[in-house]
Amino acid sequence: METHVPTREEAMALVKEFNQGEGLLRHALAVEAVMRYMARRRGADPDTWGVVGLVHDLDYERFPDQHCRKTGEILRERGWPQEYVRAAVSHGWGLCSDVEPRSDLEKVLFAVDELTGLVAASALVRPSRSVLDLEAKSVRKKWKDKAFAAGVNREVIQRGAEMLGMDLGDLITEVIMGMREVAAELGLRGNL
Numbered sequence: 001m002e003t004h005v006p007t008r009e010e011a012m013a014l015v016k017e018f019n020q021g022e023g024l025l026r027h028a029l030a031v032e033a034v035m036r037y038m039a040r041r042r043g044a045d046p047d048t049w050g051v052v053g054l055v056h057d058l059d060y061e062r063f064p065d066q067h068c069r070k071t072g073e074i075l076r077e078r079g080w081p082q083e084y085v086r087a088a089v090s091h092g093w094g095l096c097s098d099v100e101p102r103s104d105l106e107k108v109l110f111a112v113d114e115l116t117g118l119v120a121a122s123a124l125v126r127p128s129r130s131v132l133d134l135e136a137k138s139v140r141k142k143w144k145d146k147a148f149a150a151g152v153n154r155e156v157i158q159r160g161a162e163m164l165g166m167d168l169g170d171l172i173t174e175v176i177m178g179m180r181e182v183a184a185e186l187g188l189r190g191n192l
């Protein structure tokens with residue numbers, strides 16, 4: 001049997017089939033962009049990493065109570081390879097999944113998922129409302145302010161950085177760099 005290699009077009013069609021909300025689409029695009037950026041930095045395959053980033057929250061709008069598990073079911077039904085299914089499901093390790101991140105792709109996804117939300121929120125409170133002039137140190141300040149973007153799970157991000165053996169500031173910088181590449185699509189160009 002030939003291996004099915006999911007394309008970006010296929011991933012995007014799935015995301016649109018299961019998601020109507022603008023917020024989740026932007027989140028999917030943010031995580032995709034960061035995954036692509038980080039794959040390039042690590043000499044990994046940006047398409048594989050990007051596609052997993054795009055679909056990781058596929059089930060969240062329609063099946064919030066079955067988050068992660070349902071995404072696994074859908075991707076398997078559509079014939080996606082186990083590598084992709086495992087990676088997508090592992091992002092919710094300890095929260096909605098018992099699949100522990102093992103590969104580099106999985107660890108990076110786990111670490112950056114929530115962080116994209118904190119970076120976006122930090123950009124939007126700048127005078128520029130832009131990610132283009134946002135720096136890691138501003139995000140670190142917001143990190144310490146627990147009331148700011150309170151829904152962002154800092155513990156998960158911290159655990160992700162530890163898995164990668166990365167300094168939190170460096171991780172934040174890479175997430176910012178990845179998101180800058182699609183700033184317009186994310187509504188984060190602001191007035192720059």
Ligand SMILES: [Fe+2]
Pocket residue numbers: 056057060067091092
């Ligand atoms: Fe999720």
Ligand SMILES: [Fe+2]
Pocket residue numbers: 027031056057113114
């Ligand atoms: Fe997510």
